[in-house]
Amino acid sequence: MKLEPGAERAHPLTRIIDATLARSGGWLPFDRFMALALYAPGLGYYANDSRKFGQMPASGSDFVTAPEMTPLFGQALAEQIGEALHETGTAEVWEFGAGSGALAAQLLDALGPRVKRYRIVDLSGSLRARQRVTLDRFGDKVEWLSALPDTMQGVVVGNEVLDAMPVQLLMRIGGRWFERGVVAQGDGWAWEDRSTELRPPVEPEGPQDYLTEVHRHAEAFIATLADRLTKGAAFFLDYGFPEAEYYHPQRHMGTVMCHKAHQADADPLVEVGAKDITAHVNFTGIALAGQDAGLEVLGYTSQARFLINCGLPARMEGAALPERALAARLIHEHEMGELFKVIGFVAGAPWDARGFSEGDRSHTL
Numbered sequence: 083m084k085l086e087p088g089a090e091r092a093h094p095l096t097r098i099i100d101a102t103l104a105r106s107g108g109w110l111p112f113d114r115f116m117a118l119a120l121y122a123p124g125l126g127y128y129a130n131d132s133r134k135f136g137q138m139p140a141s142g143s144d145f146v147t148a149p150e151m152t153p154l155f156g157q158a159l160a161e162q163i164g165e166a167l168h169e170t171g172t173a174e175v176w177e178f179g180a181g182s183g184a185l186a187a188q189l190l191d192a193l194g195p196r197v198k199r200y201r202i203v204d205l206s207g208s209l210r211a212r213q214r215v216t217l218d219r220f221g222d223k224v225e226w227l228s229a230l231p232d233t234m235q236g237v238v239v240g241n242e243v244l245d246a247m248p249v250q251l252l253m254r255i256g257g258r259w260f261e262r263g264v265v266a267q268g269d270g271w272a273w274e275d276r277s278t279e280l281r282p283p284v285e286p287e288g289p290q291d292y293l294t295e296v297h298r299h300a301e302a303f304i305a306t307l308a309d310r311l312t313k314g315a316a317f318f319l320d321y322g323f324p325e326a327e328y329y330h331p332q333r334h335m336g337t338v339m340c341h342k343a344h345q346a347d348a349d350p351l352v353e354v355g356a357k358d359i360t361a362h363v364n365f366t367g368i369a370l371a372g373q374d375a376g377l378e379v380l381g382y383t384s385q386a387r388f389l390i391n392c393g394l395p396a397r398m399e400g401a402a403l404p405e406r407a408l409a410a411r412l413i414h415e416h417e418m419g420e421l422f423k424v425i426g427f428v429a430g431a432p433w434d435a436r437g438f439s440e441g442d443r444s445h446t447l
Contacts, residue, residue, distance in 0.1 A: 156188020
């Protein structure tokens with residue numbers, strides 16, 4: 083969805099947000115605004131028909147994820163998924179937010195008959211349609227759901243899912259904490275801070291003003307998943323930090339970021355519905371949410387170390403030079419290798435998971 087300059091006020095999504103603002107007394111906490119911007123049925127960024135995933139802006143896409151960069155990503159991840167299927171005695175894979183379907187195809191090709199059923203949970207009708215085209219050759223082995231079932235077994239995977247879950251914004255000004263929300267202003271929206279009892283899980287050091295996020299939606303998702311997953315494992319790959327790094331004194335401007343046409347900006351209040359809105363993941367909060375709900379942490383490490391443990395370098399040796407160059411971006415420290423992390427959970431007996439066999443950083447959570 084491309085909005086012409088000045089057209090935002092006439093757009094149906096704008097009218098929905100304005101009506102929600104009016105019903106809420108003229109102020110919306112940012113997590114509710116972000117939820118509408120991304121997921122309002124048929125209109126939010128992930129619910130509309132715009133192309134999201136692709137390697138170049140010329141494709142009309144906004145950003146690229148690892149599975150679109152190279153199938154070697156999914157092939158390496160399949161080593162961990164296959165091991166988890168064996169260790170947990172399950173035969174289903176569940177993917178949340180399957181994007182273009184590229185990762186599902188890579189995992190299904192690599193795992194073959196070890197997967198009896200591949201279930202995709204995705205809120206976006208347009209993305210589900212794109213996934214059906216990509217995965218048509220797998221027939222009825224693939225199933226789509228729009229919500230979690232009451233119980234589930236298998237191995238769960240989520241690549242860049244947690245970062246797209248709504249966050250609350252907290253702003254410390256002069257030593258006092260406020261929740262940042264959205265109000266109408268002229269032909270657009272503006273920020274307004276209101277006093278709150280909410281606090282980040284740790285107090286950032288120093289007296290400086292400080293903007294940050296709290297992640298109750300992502301943590302609630304993990305807790306719900308733990309409640310429903312009666313047997314199996316789960317692996318989430320995303321950009322983020324452990325708590326001590328997340329609330330570091332120098333990270334005083336928060337981590338909310340927008341993506342459109344492979345360009346990043348920090349203003350989620352413009353071109354709403356036409357661009358992605360994300361925030362980095364607090365992996366300590368994710369780990370605690372899983373543990374409190376009964377899961378055990380299998381491990382936590384950088385994406386680079388995880389993929390290396392899962393055999394990516396050997397796969398790169400047999401690939402053509404352009405493929406090796408793309409795969410190298412997954413593990414180079416200045417690209418995706420260090421910023422992206424992987425966390426694993428198990429519902430049942432833990433084992434020494436391959437992806438965390440070297441370089442496990444669970445002690446930093």
